[in-house]
Amino acid sequence: xxxxxxxxxxIVAFLCNxxxxxxxxxxxxxxxxxxPCVRIIRVMCSGRVDPTFVIKxxxxxxxxxxxxxxxxxxxxxxEGNYKTLRRVEFMxxxxxxxxxxxxxxxxxxxxxxxxxxxxxxTLEFESEIRExxxxxxxxx
Amino acid sequence: xxxxxIDGKNVEVIEDxxxxxxxxxxxxxxxxxxxxxxxxxxxxxxxxTVEAVRGRRSRLxxxxxxxxxxxxxxxxxxxxxxxxxxxxxxxxYSRWPNxxxxxxxxxxxxxxxxxxKSLEQDLAPDACILCGNCVNICRDVVxxxxxxxxxxxxxxxxxxxxxxxxxxxxxxxxxAQVCPTGHIKIKSLEKERGALQDWYLGxxxxxxxxxxxxxPRVPIIDEKSCIxxxxxxxxxxxxxxxxxxxxxxxxxxxxxxxxGQILITTGYQTIDLKQMPQYGYGRLDNVxxxxxxxxxxxxxxxxxxxxxxxxxSEPRAVGIVHCIGSRDENFHKYCSRVCCMYxxxxxxxxxxxxxxxVYQFYIDMRAFGKGYEEFYKRLLDEGVNxxxxxxxxxxxxxxxxxxxxxxxxxCEDTLIGKFREIPVDMVVLCPAIEPQxxxxxIKKIFSISQSPxxxxxxxxxxxxxxxxxxxxxxxxxxxxxxxxxxDSVAQASAAAARILSLISLGEVAIDPIKxxxxxxxxxxxxxxxxxxxxxxxxxxxxxxxxxINDMLCKGCGTCVSACPSSAITGKGFTDEQIxxxxxxxxxx
Numbered sequence: 001x002x003x004x005x006x007x008x009x010x011i012v013a014f015l016c017n018x019x020x021x022x023x024x025x026x027x028x029x030x031x032x033x034x035x036p037c038v039r040i041i042r043v044m045c046s047g048r049v050d051p052t053f054v055i056k057x058x059x060x061x062x063x064x065x066x067x068x069x070x071x072x073x074x075x076x077x078x079e080g081n082y083k084t085l086r087r088v089e090f091m092x093x094x095x096x097x098x099x100x101x102x103x104x105x106x107x108x109x110x111x112x113x114x115x116x117x118x119x120x121x122t123l124e125f126e127s128e129i130r131e132x133x134x135x136x137x138x139x140x
Numbered sequence: 141x142x143x144x145x146i147d148g149k150n151v152e153v154i155e156d157x158x159x160x161x162x163x164x165x166x167x168x169x170x171x172x173x174x175x176x177x178x179x180x181x182x183x184x185x186x187x188x189t190v191e192a193v194r195g196r197r198s199r200l201x202x203x204x205x206x207x208x209x210x211x212x213x214x215x216x217x218x219x220x221x222x223x224x225x226x227x228x229x230x231x232x233y234s235r236w237p238n239x240x241x242x243x244x245x246x247x248x249x250x251x252x253x254x255x256x257k258s259l260e261q262d263l264a265p266d267a268c269i270l271c272g273n274c275v276n277i278c279r280d281v282v283x284x285x286x287x288x289x290x291x292x293x294x295x296x297x298x299x300x301x302x303x304x305x306x307x308x309x310x311x312x313x314x315x316a317q318v319c320p321t322g323h324i325k326i327k328s329l330e331k332e333r334g335a336l337q338d339w340y341l342g343x344x345x346x347x348x349x350x351x352x353x354x355x356p357r358v359p360i361i362d363e364k365s366c367i368x369x370x371x372x373x374x375x376x377x378x379x380x381x382x383x384x385x386x387x388x389x390x391x392x393x394x395x396x397x398x399x400g401q402i403l404i405t406t407g408y409q410t411i412d413l414k415q416m417p418q419y420g421y422g423r424l425d426n427v428x429x430x431x432x433x434x435x436x437x438x439x440x441x442x443x444x445x446x447x448x449x450x451x452x453s454e455p456r457a458v459g460i461v462h463c464i465g466s467r468d469e470n471f472h473k474y475c476s477r478v479c480c481m482y483x484x485x486x487x488x489x490x491x492x493x494x495x496x497x498v499y500q501f502y503i504d505m506r507a508f509g510k511g512y513e514e515f516y517k518r519l520l521d522e523g524v525n526x527x528x529x530x531x532x533x534x535x536x537x538x539x540x541x542x543x544x545x546x547x548x549x550x551c552e553d554t555l556i557g558k559f560r561e562i563p564v565d566m567v568v569l570c571p572a573i574e575p576q577x578x579x580x581x582i583k584k585i586f587s588i589s590q591s592p593x594x595x596x597x598x599x600x601x602x603x604x605x606x607x608x609x610x611x612x613x614x615x616x617x618x619x620x621x622x623x624x625x626x627d628s629v630a631q632a633s634a635a636a637a638r639i640l641s642l643i644s645l646g647e648v649a650i651d652p653i654k655x656x657x658x659x660x661x662x663x664x665x666x667x668x669x670x671x672x673x674x675x676x677x678x679x680x681x682x683x684x685x686x687x688i689n690d691m692l693c694k695g696c697g698t699c700v701s702a703c704p705s706s707a708i709t710g711k712g713f714t715d716e717q718i719x720x721x722x723x724x725x726x727x728x
Binding site (some may be wrong): 004010012019022029039041043044045047048049050051054056057060061062073074076077078079081083086110111112113114115116 | 249361584587589590591592597601608609653671673676694695696697698700702710712713715718719722723725726
């Protein structure tokens with residue numbers, strides 16, 4: 001019975017306060033259609049995203065994790081996003097080891113003015129997760 | 141001081157003054173074709189020949205370069221002088237009988253007809269009379285030394301090196317300025333490297349006052365066209381400046397000032413109209429941008445506020461075209477806000493000053509401010525033709541029945557659903573307001589953001605329109621988005637008030653979001669130390685733990701997520717808080 005229900009992916013988005021979070025705000029203010037599956041957690045910088053958070057998110061039922069930061073060179077904290085970039089590459093390797101498709105983790109650079117990009121990228125990610133199907137990792 | 145006697149008048153002058161100058165100070169006219177105060181006397185036309193008598197010795201000398209001595213007696217009009225001058229004039233006149241300055245001088249000296257038959261007679265009215273002015277100014281004043289004489293005797297002429305356009309020529313046009321016959325033409329020069337500046341409605345000199353409303357109202361020197369700056373020559377302006385205010389050594393300098401807050405009001409630029417060749421800007425005569433037209437309307441402008449076509453006639457009809465580059469999918473999607481109202485002002489002034497018909501071509505009339513709609517209504521009563529529709533093209537050369545050709549504006553009139561062609565004499569284009577070309581540099585320097593249209597982004601579009609994402613950085617005016625004067629004043633005042641309130645407070649409240657090391661957990665691995673972009677983390681050697689300086693920490697949390705023993709907590713964004721958040725949003 002459960003299986004027949006329509007699959008609505010749960011996507012956790014960690015958005016940096018200065019760029020992507022504001023960009024998401026702009027998308028909303030501009031009445032753009034972004035993915036309704038995205039559940040946003042605001043962090044001050046994408047560099048704050050601890051790999052633990054990503055793993056925890058998957059364990060607690062997320063089908064995809066989206067990390068949004070400022071463009072390279074535009075970081076409000078000078079270089080936090082470089083650290084994110086490195087960490088995400090590592091995390092993808094580990095996710096594979098855990099049996100999680102690395103495509104379920106996505107990193108995007110979206111500035112405060114790119115509301116349209118935020119909308120487009122989240123919709124794109126949503127459809128990709130839909131294709132990958134649900135991730136059955138939830139603690140029973 | 142020495143005393144000389146010129147034509148019976150005793151004149152007291154400084155020693156070594158030339159006879160010509162001494163005579164001038166005594167009000168005695170000596171004819172000359174080649175003398176100029178700008179450079180050393182050259183003495184080539186010989187017309188200034190006078191009789192200089194010292195003691196019993198009398199000589200014929202050229203007045204322009206003969207220095208006076210004590211006791212010198214000069215006859216400028218004796219029979220001998222008259223005879224020799226007439227002969228020189230006849231020789232010159234015979235060679236160049238049609239040059240106006242030669243003709244005038246001949247008439248003044250009583251020579252009516254060329255007496256000799258010249259072998260090299262040049263009948264052109266703008267013939268080169270070999271006065272040497274161009275050669276002298278180029279060498280002595282401009283210090284470029286491009287022009288020189290070639291040949292001797294009857295074959296003498298002014299030439300360029302190897303008879304080619306020289307790269308060394310800075311195209312200053314000084315030679316054409318001093319040419320008495322117009323043999324050297326500025327017109328053929330101005331298309332070259334362009335020392336003549338086209339600024340709005342015509343060329344300007346290298347030293348000029350940009351506008352009469354300029355603050356401070358002082359002249360500026362354009363480095364690119366100033367001869368002094370280019371070659372080290374000229375310097376004429378400084379010789380005329382009595383208070384010696386001209387300083388060629390002044391350079392742009394960088395001054396470091398320590399401040400606590402910064403207000404960015406870098407303004408806007410207008411779109412480059414040459415991107416839209418269909419409107420003919422820069423290609424067709426009498427197609428102006430709104431700023432140029434504003435300059436023309438100004439009573440201190442080049443026409444004194446009179447509206448004139450390029451040929452000096454009054455326009456029969458003026459077309460004002462709105463939204464050039466704004467509200468345009470190909471350029472800027474936004475509305476530039478100010479154009480509708482200044483276009484209406486233009487229409488009003490044209491109606492006021494000329495009997496011309498005025499046509500406004502608009503997409504939508506946006507008379508949004510206080511009193512603006514009333515002004516629009518008034519304009520309608522004044523009989524301005526309002527055509528709602530976008531202009532497709534502006535072409536020239538439209539002639540009916542042999543009268544002066546018109547410019548033709550082709551457009552669609554959406555109110556009557558027809559295509560129309562309107563003949564006008566003058567077109568004013570209202571270009572879009574766009575961010576300064578280097579706005580992205582400013583953005584990087586202050587780490588602020590730009591909105592999609594590249595204007596600076598405010599912290600919040602409704603609740604915080606003057607501050608930015610970076611503390612202490614404020615924005616106002618067109619740097620933030622197109623706006624008119626009242627709006628700019630309002631925004632700038634708001635920003636100033638915000639800044640003042642922080643100054644009078646004397647202290648700033650900083651975000652409580654900081655990272656903190658829990659001493660008991662820190663293993664002293666020092667991994668976080670190098671991660672911090674603000675160098676806020678230091679290592680306490682004696683306790684073997686890391687320590688975060690609260691004042692330097694900006695709270696990004698990069699160290700928090702990197703700490704292998706979770707010894708760093710980010711206040712406001714602790715692991716527990718974020719994990720609880722995660723649990724919460726995933727529970728439904």
